[in-house]
Amino acid sequence: AQKITQTQPGMFVQEKEAVTLDCTYDTSDQSYGLFWYKQPSSGEMIFLIYQGSYDEQNATEGRYSLNFQKARKSANLVISASQLGDSAMYFCAMREGRMYSGGGADGLTFGKGTHLIIQP
Amino acid sequence: GAGVSQSPSNKVTEKGKDVELRCDPISGHTALYWYRQSLGQGLEFLIYFQGNSAPDKSGLPSDRFSAERTGGSVSTLTIQRTQQEDSAVYLCASSSRTGGSGNTIYFGEGSWLTVV
Numbered sequence: 429a430q431k432i433t434q435t436q437p438g439m440f441v442q443e444k445e446a447v448t449l450d451c452t453y454d455t456s457d458q459s460y461g462l463f464w465y466k467q468p469s470s471g472e473m474i475f476l477i478y479q480g481s482y483d484e485q486n487a488t489e490g491r492y493s494l495n496f497q498k499a500r501k502s503a504n505l506v507i508s509a510s511q512l513g514d515s516a517m518y519f520c521a522m523r524e525g526r527m528y529s530g531g532g533a534d535g536l537t538f539g540k541g542t543h544l545i546i547q548p
Numbered sequence: 549g550a551g552v553s554q555s556p557s558n559k560v561t562e563k564g565k566d567v568e569l570r571c572d573p574i575s576g577h578t579a580l581y582w583y584r585q586s587l588g589q590g591l592e593f594l595i596y597f598q599g600n601s602a603p604d605k606s607g608l609p610s611d612r613f614s615a616e617r618t619g620g621s622v623s624t625l626t627i628q629r630t631q632q633e634d635s636a637v638y639l640c641a642s643s644s645r646t647g648g649s650g651n652t653i654y655f656g657e658g659s660w661l662t663v664v
Contacts, residue, residue: 473639473655536653538591
């Protein structure tokens, strides 16, 4: 089974509308972190927002918020008031915190991404 | 600069040639990762370095791939006898610590490798 599932390969949204990008995850760990990254056409991966598994409040960073539903194992990204510059690939990722230094689990497991296009 | 720096940004090579990709992590970051992104795919973990510890090579796809990290800083990913399926963007990332959740990883802009 995939550890990170992003079910929306592509989305078209009108400028200024809110956007929700779906992400579900699969882990048996109690301690883990969930990340969202933006990848514009230039290729670099830009960190957007982080949610820890023990965080009780949903994470927010400016226009980005993470709708964390632990029981459903979902970590959807919400972008409020979308802008043309938001057009990019968006990746959900997870780090499972059970393994510590030297373990590949310290790296991130990524979903396949959602291609978001904001239309004027 | 303050970010993760990778070179070359673009590389076109002939099948069978060796290539070297370089990564200069953020100063002070002890953890360094190499990932690969093929067209239309998510990121594939390749290798992970943490300080002077033995690297985690579990993601390397074949023995044609190797990586080293000198002095706990700069890393070089080497692909020997390149094949067309090696064509991808190779992304390097670094982070300030390891162990547990909540550690942000910063990515470079990637090296675009095309094998013809």
